[in-house]
Amino acid sequence: MSDDIDLEEIERRALTAYNEDGLLDIFIGGYLIFSGLKAFIQLEHRNILLSILPGLGVLLYREVKKLVTYPRIGYMKLTKERRARIARDSIIVILVAAFVTLTGLFTGMGAPENAPRWVLFLNKYNLIFQGVVLAFMFLPLLRPINTGLSCRVPLLRLTLHGHVAEHGHSVRDHRRSNGGMWSLTPSTLHRKVP
C-alpha cells in the first residue's frame, strides 16, 4: 500500500460524517430568523414561544436526522472510550454554561451601594469576568497543539499534562518522541498504520 492509513483521521471522519449535512446550520439559521422576525409577530406569548423553541428544535433536529441523514450516511457506533469522552466534554460544556449564566446573573443584576467592594467590582466588570471564567473553564477541553514552543506556563502544562496522561503517555515521553515539541494529537503516535 502506498498510502498511509491514519486511524486518527478515520475516527475524525466518523465524527464529522454526520455533521456535513448542514442541518444544524439550517436549524440555527431558522431560529435566528424567527428571533429577528419576533418584532413583527403579533403573538400574545411570543417570548415564551421563543424560549421553548430551542428545546423543540432539538427534538425536531433528531427526527430530521433520522429521516434525512442516517439513511444516506449509514449507521455507526463509536467505541465506549470515545462515547465516554464525548459525554464528559458535554458535561463540562453544560456545567460551564450553567456557571457562566449564574455568575452573569449574579454579577450583572446590579448591586446595592452598601455591597462589599468585590461585589461592586464584579458588577462593574461583569462581562470581563465572565469572559475570563469562560476561557479558563474550557481549557480542559483543549487538545495539545504544536506551537513550537516549550510549555513553561505551569497552568497550561498542568492542563496539557493532564490531557496527555489520559492517553497513557507521560509528558516526558511525549517530548522525547517529538524532539521536544508537543505533538498535535498524542494518539496519532501509536495509531498510524504504515
Added chain:
Amino acid sequence: MTLPSNKNLPSLNEIDRLIHEPARLLIMANLFVLEAADFLYLMNQTGLTFGNLSGHMTRLEEAGYIEVEKSFVDKRPNTRLSLTDAGRKAFEEYRKNMRGLLAGGV
C-alpha cells in the same frame, strides 16, 4: 509461497495477507476505530462498490475477523458489522508486524 526470512527482520510470512489486501485493510481499519458500523456507512467511507464490499465482507467473516448481524431498522434491512476479538487482535498484530518490517530498513 514461503519467502526467505532474515533473522534480523520480521518475516514477510508473518504479515496477514487477508488483512494486507487494500480493500480489506480499509474495512478493518474503519471497524477498528468503531464499535460497529453498517454496510452503507462502510461503503461511503471506503469508497468500495456494493459487490466489492460484500465479497470482502464474506472473506473476513469466514476468517472470523468480523461479525455480521442482519436486522431491520425502520422496516429497512440493515447489515451491521463489527470486529470480533480475534479480528481486533489480528489487526493489532498486523500493525505491529508492518511497523517492525518497515522500521527494519526495507
